Amino acid sequence: MFCDTQCGLTLCRNSAVLNRFSWSLPVILWSFVVGQTPVVEFSQVQLCIHQQQILTELSFAIAQGQFVALLGPNGAGKTSLLRLLQKEYQPSSGLIKLQGQPLSSFSQSELAAKVALVSQLPGPLFDLTVADVVLMGLIPHKALWQTNTEQDLQQLRHSLELVGLAAKQHHSFAHLSGGEQQRVLLARAVMQKPLLLLLDEPTNHLDLYYQHQVLRIAKALNITVIASIHDLNLASRYCDRLLLLNRGRLVADGTAEHVLQQELLTEVFRIPCLIDQNPFGDCPRVSFGYKDIR
Numbered sequence: 490m491f492c493d494t495q496c497g498l499t500l501c502r503n504s505a506v507l508n509r510f511s512w513s514l515p516v517i518l519w520s521f522v523v524g525q526t527p528v529v530e531f532s533q534v535q536l537c538i539h540q541q542q543i544l545t546e547l548s549f550a551i552a553q554g555q556f557v558a559l560l561g562p563n564g565a566g567k568t569s570l571l572r573l574l575q576k577e578y579q580p581s582s583g584l585i586k587l588q589g590q591p592l593s594s595f596s597q598s599e600l601a602a603k604v605a606l607v608s609q610l611p612g613p614l615f616d617l618t619v620a621d622v623v624l625m626g627l628i629p630h631k632a633l634w635q636t637n638t639e640q641d642l643q644q645l646r647h648s649l650e651l652v653g654l655a656a657k658q659h660h661s662f663a664h665l666s667g668g669e670q671q672r673v674l675l676a677r678a679v680m681q682k683p684l685l686l687l688l689d690e691p692t693n694h695l696d697l698y699y700q701h702q703v704l705r706i707a708k709a710l711n712i713t714v715i716a717s718i719h720d721l722n723l724a725s726r727y728c729d730r731l732l733l734l735n736r737g738r739l740v741a742d743g744t745a746e747h748v749l750q751q752e753l754l755t756e757v758f759r760i761p762c763l764i765d766q767n768p769f770g771d772c773p774r775v776s777f778g779y780k781d782i783r
């Protein structure tokens with residue numbers, strides 16, 4: 490029996506809990522059988538900053554092409570996990586591998602060619618046009634003296650069409666709405682052709698149409714994606730696999746059906762919830778709320 494009272498959950502090593510960790514073992518076994526190395530592997534990873542334990546004993550493996558949602562309440566450690574993958578933070582112990590190689594062995598420029606990030610807040614981009622920002626996705630793949638080819642420009646147009654912003658190619662990035670900026674950053678990531686795409690709350694600032702659109706685009710890329718998402722229903726609809734974090738620990742890992750369990754979600758998010766079937770797709774739907782308040 491294993492009890493994790495620290496994270497407010499009592500997790501017992503019974504079949505229900507094993508169900509909540511249904512992915513990493515199959516990924517490792519499948520990788521072994523077909524000879525394909527997982528894109529990302531965390532082995533007993535811990536992150537401690539200023540003596541505060543941020544992430545505790547994270548172990549999982551993600552196969553090529555999986556679209557993975559990182560879920561959890563505020564402060565659960567989602568962004569910190571994404572920062573580890575960009576080497577912004579170093580694990581205090583444990584090992585992270587990218588394509589079978591220790592992440593620590595990649596230089597920042599090698600990493601930039603393999604990992605793209607769409608984050609919540611773009612850094613200062615001064616008065617660049619939309620095209621300038623999207624073309625920045627080519628930087629990790631080009632030497633300083635190389636100019637953009639006709640093929641690059643075609644790819645630029647294609648990336649902007651994907652996010653519905655072809656008409657704004659020559660507009661100033663700074664003058665776009667928050668949602669449009671977010672989509673430009675996704676187009677830049679598409680341009681980068683990464684092995685691994687990291688999305689940090691990619692649906693923030695987006696209206697309903699583009700919340701779905703951004704995740705549809707990310708899914709259609711058929712690359713490995715790890716997305717920190719607050720909306721459990723979007724994760725359920727679009728992601729192959731859900732990792733649920735609570736207070737720095739991985740408390741569930743599996744398909745939406747495995748992870749989106751009423752009792753678990755009520756404990757982790759500290760609000761009553763009900764699960765039923767999403768009428769638009771074959772996936773669970775979560776509703777949170779209190780019956781006595783309308």
Ligand SMILES: Nc1ncnc2c1ncn2[C@@H]1O[C@H](COP(=O)(O)OP(=O)(O)OP(=O)(O)O)[C@@H](O)[C@H]1O
Nearest residue numbers: 538539541543561562563564565566567568569570
């Ligand atoms: N550089 C840092 N220094 C101190 N504490 C940090 C640092 N980075 C993260 N933390 C702490 O680690 C915890 C996890 O933060 P993190 O941003 O990873 O959570 P999150 O799940 O992404 O939250 P949110 O949903 O609010 O974005 C928080 O308590 C945060 O204050």
